[in-house]
Amino acid sequence: MSVQLSSFAKSLTVETAFSVLAVAKGLKAKGKDVVELEIGDSPFDSTASAKSTGVEAIQQNQSHYCPSPGLPVFREAAAKFVRDEFAIPAQAENVVVGPGAKVFEQFFCEAFLNPGDGVLVFSPYFPTYVPNILRRGARPVFASLKQANEFRPLISDIENFLKTDPSPRAVFLNSPHNPTGGVMTREDNEAIANLLRGKDIAIFSDEPYCHMAWKGRHESILAQPGMMDQSVAAYTFSKSYSMSGWRLGFAVAGTAIAESISKMINTTLSCTPPLVQLAGKAALERDAKERDEVMQKFRKKVELLTAGLNKIEGIKTLDPAGTFYVFPNVASICNRLGITSHGLALYLLEGADDQFGVACLGGECFGEAGGGFLRFSCAEPDDRLEQALAFLPKAFARTDRVTAYLETHPQFRLKAPYAEA
Ligand SMILES: Cc1ncc(COP(=O)(O)O)c(C=O)c1O
Structure with missing residues (x-):
């Protein structure tokens, strides 16, 4: 008998963005x-100091192992940063370093979840939350975020989870939110903290877009009294400092939780490269101005895309609140064309035109509640965003090409219409 993969490995789902990226690159390679x-x-x-300090660190042979939770100077700098920026009462011992924010989803689940435990996840959600919950044999429990509530979590959904779940154990929060762009207010955090404080419920607060709150400032639940002791907040250099390929992030948590996560780092990653940590420390300390200028560029792109989308018949997009994503409601277009929203996304890329395409994602790539929406990131120059906007209405009008696309891709036929706002 040949070697068998585990049932977890066989059922593992991945981030669709990387699969669509591969299709887009393949089409580009063909012209x-x-x-x-x-x-x-x-x-x-x-950002500039990250680059120059990274190069210096290589020259200075910062190329060996370092402590699993991170270089003491990095931990100090990160603690000061979250104290100054988000009023989180962190010290160095509350910080652990990792290669990006994503890995802390796994470590959080390993720290808190036992098989069968219930974990509340607001849907749509970042796609890797669920595999990390399932990795522990725990149970994701979904509550929907609604466009009508600006994609902010409802306290009543958390109350309901606590009341009805047989073994409620954790809640995943993400603000500013990928994919919807929703942003939690201080009042939202206060109400959730008041509900969960002192209970045996752990919180994963995913905050990669902490510098992309377009109305007011970013608020973390860890700034609420006592919440650090039952929470893990995850931060990354991927978005704020454009360092996604360096792989650098950190988590902030109560001391006992941070110590537990350090053991997980010790037994998997050993440590995060010290030269990368030194580059990140320099970015935190010296690149705030450059970062904020770049954030404003993102904000303008989001505004451009939102305004353009709202001019297209059948599309409804909220005013930008946060992140570099735009999440328009396209339910009426999908219903009219008889195509799912991810089918519509792939049609725009592959089927609508032979020479030109737009790559985006269907909202259902982020859970069932995302059906009827598209997610656009703003990662291209403004003139390219304008080209994409000009293309969309033309593509929606080419019903013969939609029909042909559905004939070759019947899995994207819409079985039941989406609810329209
Ligand atoms: C909500 C959310 N969490 C985590 C991550 C992971 O980021 P990192 O590059 O730091 O691993 C991302 C990246 O897109 C994200 O959108």
């Missing part, structure tokens, strides 16, 4: 002009 709005990566260069 198609594709505007790439599928992947959540910054089109800008890593």
